[in-house]
Amino acid sequence: MSLAILGFAMVAAFMTLIMTGRLAPVVALIITPIVFGLLAGYGLDLGPMMLEGVKKIAPTGVMIMFAILYFGVMIDAGLFDPAVRRLIAIVHGDPVRVVIGTVVLAVLVSLDGDGSTTYMVTVAAMLPLYRRMGLNPLIMACLVMLSSGVMNLTPWGGPTARAATALQLDAGALFLPMVPAMATAVGFLLLLAWLYGRAERKRLGALRIDAHNPPGGFDDLTLTADGGVTVSSDPAALRPRLLIVNAALTVGLLAALVSGAVPLPILFMTGFAVATLINYPKPADLRARIAAHAPNVIAMTALIFAAGVFTGVLSGTGMAEAMPQSLIAMIPPAMGPYMAPITAALSLPMTFFVSNDAFYFGVLPVLAEAGAQYGVSKAAIGAASLVGQPFHLLSPLVPSTYLLVSLIGVEFAAHQRFTFIWAIATCAVMAVAAMLFGVFPFRA
Known part of the structure; x- marks a missing residue:
């Protein structure tokens, strides 16, 4: 029990430090586990634990680093x-359309999962x-993350595959019954987007934007010589003649x-190497592109590897179990x-405090065994365990969320x-819908 108390205290201390602004997340992710690891009685053993955590998260760090560079x-x-340009033409400066379009696009x-x-x-x-x-x-950060959390339940998204593997079930057997509940959750997010859009429309008023002759500056948008709008901040970096080639490369x-x-x-x-070879074959041009995106890359990779230290100590000390x-x-x-x-409710805090791997491979089989004693099928427990994924993405242990807030600023x-509150509400809507559609019972 002492390890459990220390584990919860460590996560609570970390959350307090970053939410009050006392420490930057990258510093808190390193310092907090060291302090609590020492309190747990682990001295020099913490080093190998932290290194193991960094090793496990290294592929994610490499992926995100080159993904940022590729899309940059x-x-x-x-x-x-x-x-x-097409979006600007469609929304006509209406906040409601922009916010709803955010959910639809996400x-x-x-x-892709x-x-x-x-x-x-x-x-x-x-x-x-x-x-x-x-x-x-x-x-935008809220709606994009929650949309991703709901859609992450696809069999190739990760959580469903983990749950199916842990319970020795077919991933489709868990996913297909959840589709109506997922659709209901998406409907809730569209309603939330509509409400926020109306609130922003009231706050700002509808701003009319002409796709080719916009009034004033565009901040992140740039006007080209012909009056068109471009997202690129450097007109010299544009490669309009390679649009089809770049689109084909990205789709592939x-x-x-x-x-x-x-x-x-x-x-x-590989994608980054091919993209730069096509668009910026000159070393000087490539150096300029890398330099332009270096702040995002460094900030993200530092956070990811620091998160590896946190999860390494969490797992190595036994707190995660x-x-x-x-x-x-x-x-x-x-x-x-x-x-x-109960499993649906527990999936929120459990996937917040520990990794998906720890929850689905370590905890879910125990919950399924307990449910079987009362006549609740493994498939029902498995489906219920997926409900907490939108809330899971709020965890400081999820690297992609750092990417989201970094990109948005x-x-x-x-x-x-x-x-x-909206993450909890989305999970609640999905859970209630799943019970109404008979995916899992309220009572055996």
Whole structure:
């Protein structure tokens, strides 16, 4: 129990430090686990634990680093400019359309199952509009993350595959029954987007934007010589003649990503190399592009490797196992018939405090065994365990969320405060819908 208490205290201390602004996240991710690891009685043993955590997260760090560089090159070359121009023409300066369009775009892009890709593509397309119109960027961060959290339940997204593997079930058997509940959650997010859009419209008023002759400056948008709009901040970096080639390369990269045929780090490394060879073959031009995106790359990779230190200590000390086990021990036998909704409720804090791997491979089988004693099927428990994924993405242990707030330019703590209640609400809507559609029972 002492390890569980230390684990919860460590996460609480970390959250307090970053949400109050006392420490930067990258510093808190390193200092906090060292302090609590020493309190747990681990001295020099902490070093190997931290290194092991960094090793495990290294592929993610490499993937995100080269993904940022790849999509940065595509933005600079002008790949997303036609889409932005089209969006400007469609929204006509109406905040409601912009905010609803954010959810629609995020849901569609999320079909690839990778949150990082969703964030980069959606933010590249929508952030210029938000900044031009003065919309609250926290709204975009909230809606994009929650949309990704709902769509991450696809069999290739990760959580469903983990749950199916842990329970020895077919991934489709968990995913297909959840589709109506996922659709209901997306509907809730569209309603939330509509409400926020109306609030922003009231606050700002409808700003009319002409796609070819916009009034005033565009902040992140730039006017070309012919009056068109471009997302690229450097007109010299534009490669309009290579638009079709870049589009084909990106579609091919995303197709390979969905297929899973190539490891993601290698995929984005190769994609970046090919993209720069096509668009910026001169070393001087390439150095300029890398320098332009270096701040984002350094900030993100530093956070990711620091998160590896945190998770390494959490796992190496045994806190990651003790924390969920202590929560399970608190469930009284009388609540046994309600194991499905209990699992759904527990999936929020458990996937927030520990990794998906720790929850689905370490905790879910225990919950499924407990549910089976009261007549709740493994498939029902497995489906219920997926409900907490939108809230899971708010965890400081999720690297892609740091990418999201970095791209949008908001503080991680501010994003957590803004999104917290809506993340819980999205999970609640999905859970209630799942029970209404008979995916898992309220009571056995």
